[in-house]
Amino acid sequence: MRIPARRAVLAVVSAVAATVLVSGGAAASLGTAARSGGPAGPGSVAARGAPADYVFVHDPSMAREGGRYYLFSTGDPAGAIGNGNIQIRTSADLRHWTYTGTVFADKPAWITAALGSIPNLWAPDISYFGGLWHLYYAGSSFGSNNSVIGLATTPTLDPRSPRYHWTDDGLVFRSSTADDYNAIDPSLVSGPSRTKWLVFGSYWSGIKLFQLDASTGKPASASPVLYSLAQRPAPDALEGAGITYHAGYYYLFVSFDTCCAGIASTYRIMAGRSASVTGPYADPAGTSMMNSGGMEVQGSDEGMIGPGSSSVFADGSRSYLVYHYYDAFHSGDPWVQVRPLIWTTDGWPVTGQPLTPVPGSPVPLR
Secondary structure, three states: OOOOOOOOOHHHHHHHHHHHHHHHHOOOOOOOOOOOOOOOOOOOOHHHHHOOOOOOOOOOOOEEOOOOOOOEEOOOOOHHHHOOEEEEEEEOOOOOOOEEEEOOOOOHHHHHHHHHOOOOOEEEEEEEEEEEEEEEEEEOOOOOOOOOEEEEEEEEOOOOOOOOOOEEEEEEEEOOOOOOOOHHHHHEEHHHHEEEEEEEEEEOEEEEEEEEEOOOOEOOOOOOOOEEEEEEOOOOEEEEEEEEEEOOOOEEEEEEOOOOOOHHOOOOEEEEEEOOOOOOOOOOOOHHHHHHHOEEEEEOOOOEEEEEEEEEEEEEOOOEEEEEEEEEOOOOEEEEEEEEEEEOOOEEEEEEEOOOOOOOOOOOOO
């Protein structure tokens, strides 16, 4: 549910790029880091392997360090660029994003052992706590709940720093076909008394939450209690959850309906709130999100079709809604949008004007 259809032209271009690198005697193959170790990053062969006009951002999550914004997103669905690993982009102004490589050079071996060969990793979430940047991400295949959530950490996001190195911290949580939930789309939640939680879920029985051990970033117990936060009638077209805190309430953002069909996608971003991180969450009308409740925060707009997989980025007193959409002007390619998030006097979120240009649009941003 979280992977767009592959585009044949992209795979061909990527394969040609890889062939050129190998035949040219490059020291590393596509996806291998220029620096010794495991991660690929800016300046790596993985970064240089992407076509100059590469437009693909799905399931974005954003952070800021040292005056630069970093965007993490789902890997190339063809598995060619960056070996399908979690992608990294950077920006100085939230308008122009540059692809700089991937978190890993190769998919962690434990994922292949658990799931077999998969083309890409999905839906990352970036956060900072305990002196480290924590990147949660998922491995799965389309239409399956045989899924894993993994964790990678680094002390800095700046690849120029000698401290920059992504560590594979392994499995966090998983689901199998015996479960009634799907362990994808992870997102960190900061709760009361500095507690940490992880929200996740896609289709099946909806959105779930469990507590983490803040010192390890892993589940607080071997069999964590799962709290159900949101659900819709079968087939439960609901995923891409994230939770943010504002003025006494926890706000649950989710994506309703379907993604990954280009301009035929019907995603829309919905929200509800609760006084407790574990729920219950409800919309302004009082309808529980366990009963299909939710207020629409962002729908399709100005050629940006099917917005979803959102996250809230708090930057001091300002908040932004970060999400992907499908560009009606550019073959339905998925791309990132960043909008200011504004809170009404009665405490509900609304979005401001888009900050990131739509690649194919003939109309400039206002």
